[in-house]
């Protein structure tokens with residue numbers, strides 16, 4: 001393992017921001033820390049960077065404890081949400097900054113800066129200042145600056161969240177490609193599940209300072225370990241209301257568990273049905289989203305979301321809808337993995 005986190009803990013005046021986190025990151029991996037605001041993503045990233053001190057636990061790089069190593073000696077590249085470029089320096093000087101700090105020979109600095117400019121497609125903007133560039137370009141400069149000293153690990157804290165949707169999507173692909181080409185081990189913090197699912201080899205889902213689950217996008221979507229993960233990755237109907245109880249025979253959830261189903265797995269019964277218990281509900285709302293329609297159905301006061309792909313006759317508000325919750329599609333989720 002390249003990076004090992006062992007019972008990593010950080011408290012702030014009573015708040016446990018990061019709580020006994022255990023994680024291994026392999027060489028060349030792209031890992032995302034995903035979770036809602038305040039769950040401890042930034043603190044964990046800063047602990048790895050050495051910008052924050054551990055209260056307990058250890059962080060190791062190739063088996064070597066990083067505890068006593070200050071941030072500037074870790075050779076980790078860091079990019080934050082705000083571009084934090086030097087406004088008075090040109091693009092080239094910004095990129096060269098880390099190399100100048102390391103007192104590399106002039107010629108080497110120039111060559112490496114040129115390489116980096118090319119890598120992020122900004123060669124013709126080398127002598128501009130940050131304010132002359134768009135947000136997306138500035139973030140590419142920040143990326144080039146972080147990569148220039150050939151860091152061991154690249155750490156990105158919500159690098160795309162200040163950008164508008166189009167630029168954000170384009171940069172997702174660009175960062176991912178760059179990462180693969182360089183083979184650089186990367187950890188990116190995000191609160192955006194789509195971003196994490198599109199970019200990461202492995203996603204670390206964080207919930208109140210702890211890790212709920214680690215897995216590929218597939219694993220998290222199809223086999224969420226907890227209700228929190230199920231609800232955070234994609235959309236999920238939790239079947240804990242009266243209409244579902246007792247009707248889903250033999251599928252009763254164990255203590256502390258809930259039954260759940262994804263909206264796209266609810267089967268609308270137009271004819272005879274698939275031989276499963278049939279439920280009835282009233283259509284409360286429909287939203288046409290192009291590639292699918294999302295239907296909100298109410299059954300005895302309980303709301304259920306259904307997603308239908310492809311063409312289908314329009315449903316009117318107040319219409320009665322019959323549907324099945326196929327057994328094979330139900331999942332049983334624990335409240336927490338701890």
Ligand SMILES: Nc1ncnc2c1ncn2[C@@H]1O[C@H](COP(=O)(O)OP(=O)(O)O)[C@@H](O)[C@H]1O
Nearest residue numbers: 012015017035036037038039040041042043044
């Ligand atoms: N420097 C700090 N001082 C006090 N509390 C902090 C500090 N940094 C983070 N926290 C708290 O730690 C928790 C996790 O914060 P953070 O790591 O920023 O979460 P995220 O990046 O997931 O939004 C929050 O409750 C936050 O208020």
Ligand SMILES: [Mg+2]
Nearest residue numbers: 041042043189
């Ligand atoms: Mg944060």
